[in-house]
Amino acid sequence: MSSPTGQPARRLLRRMPADTLTPLAALLRLRQDQPQSPAFLFESAGSDLEQARYSFLGLNPSEVLTLSKGVLSLAQNGTQTVLEGPPLELLKARLEQDLLPPDPEFPPFCGGYVGYLGYDIVSQLEAVPPPQVPSPLPDACVMRLDRVLVFDHLKRQILLLAHLPADASPTDEAVALAELDQLQHRLRTPVAAEALLVLPEPGEIPELSGGMGQAAYCAKVETLKQAIHEGEIFQAVLAEQFRAPYAGEGFNLYRVLRSLNPSPYLFYLDTGNEVLLGASPELLLKSDGHRIATCPIAGTRRRGRTRAEDRQLAEEMQHDEKERAEHLMLVDLGRNDLGRVAKPGSVEVSRYLDIEYFSHVMHLVSLVEAELDSGKTSLDALLACFPAGTLSGAPKIRAMQLLAELEPVGRGWYGGAVFYHGFDGQLDACITIRSLAIKDGEAILQAGAGIVADSVPELEYKEVRNKARVMFQTLQLAQMAERAAQEAQA
Secondary structure, rough: OOOOOOOOOOOEEEEEEEEEEEEEHHHHHHHHOOOOOOEEEEHHHHHOOOOEEEEEEOOOOOEEEEEEOOEEEEEEEEEEEEOOOOOHHHHHHHHOOOOOOOOOOOOOOOOEEEEEOOOOOOOOHOOOOOOOOOOOOEEEEEEEEEEEEEEEEOOOOOEEEEEEOOOHHHHHHHHHHHHHHHHHHHHOOOOHHHHHOOOOOOOOOOOOOOOOOHHHHHHHHHHHHHHHHHHOOOOOEEEEEEEEEOOOOOOHHHHHHHHHHHOEEEEEEEEOOOOEEEEEOOOOEEEEEEEEEEEEEEEEEEOOOOOHHHHHHHHHHHHHHHHHHHHHOOOHHHHHHHHHHHHHOOOEEEEEEEEOOOOOOOEEEEEEEEEEOOOOOHHHHHHHOOOHHHHHEHHHHHHHHHHHHOOOOOOOOOOOOOEEEEEOOEEEEEEOOEEEEOOEEEEEEEEEEEOOOOOOHHHHHHHHHHHHHHHHHHHHHHHHHHHHHHHHOO
């Protein structure tokens, strides 16, 4: 968009080789002299070469938007302002102002907004009651990054990008170029020795504490099964929340998690008030401003010990009638969600019941795509799909209403979305699972199980605890690695 003087918003660019520098090392170098600065890092360990081509990182956001208790506040230039009006509409308008046209010569994200939308904002979108006890985290937090680094792993180079708004002056441009030069200089400064982290061998996975407990969880599974038998819903995802003390560095915890569980969506978000990190396998919504896509995942098997066993388990899963029925239900839900913002007749299932392999498990995956309708935006599409059916249930609204009655604590970030929304309107959002948050010296994590008509309550509870225990092991290993690093420095 142009300013009144006709000067358009634009990007400034510096390039440097990335043959010896990783995204992890880059963020460590940039934060050496400002370790408390809000920052983000998005990576991918997916098998899709296009998906895994880029890593994005940045720090020192120019503004932070926080939605909490129905109020949207803006932190900018050291001041905090409450924005008056419907919070989600205000947030959407802020992210969509002064959009640039996409440029195919640039990566899909060259600066813009990064953050999370928590599951509990559904009470502002649909007829779903708010949680009985709110999450300690905000309902949403989004940071504006005018300076970002993009690692192009295909070309082995780093792009240092600065966004200049339409009203930028020549002085603003000179300042931005100087900042890019300074970033280049800091990237050439080696990481301090104490930043090195050696992972110990995994020990016994710790037992969990907290949560509603097996008896209460199983009783709520029976309540959902009764609703299924009465025809109210077909499925619902019942979640548990666990907490543990954690006084370590959130970034070290992320480093451990990405090593243990490489995934298509690896994310680290430090908002200045809390840290959110995760290794999600699942796309919620992707948009280039014209074409939109969602990717339902339902159906899971462990990885085989050999290639032959891998193939056997994959074939077994593809022919499992229960897995197929649940998957089809969620594909239909994805089609309906995209249909709310798509051009009539454009919704299509371009992949169906494919097998995707991850580090520890394999999943049944489908891809639903559509053309974005005129007058609709990437954020319209994200909110139309929010939250994912794979983390709520079907029919979605009734399932969420029942979950609001049964889950004792707000989900917060869990089951929501972590995303970027570029200054050009491109968007990529993953479902916030296999993740945890750190706030006030405490790690908070959640896990859920999909409840269907023939669910066995005790087995569903075991599944939830097993998912959570893996995340607790990440906490344990990170603490052990930090202690070892401290002892080595002593």
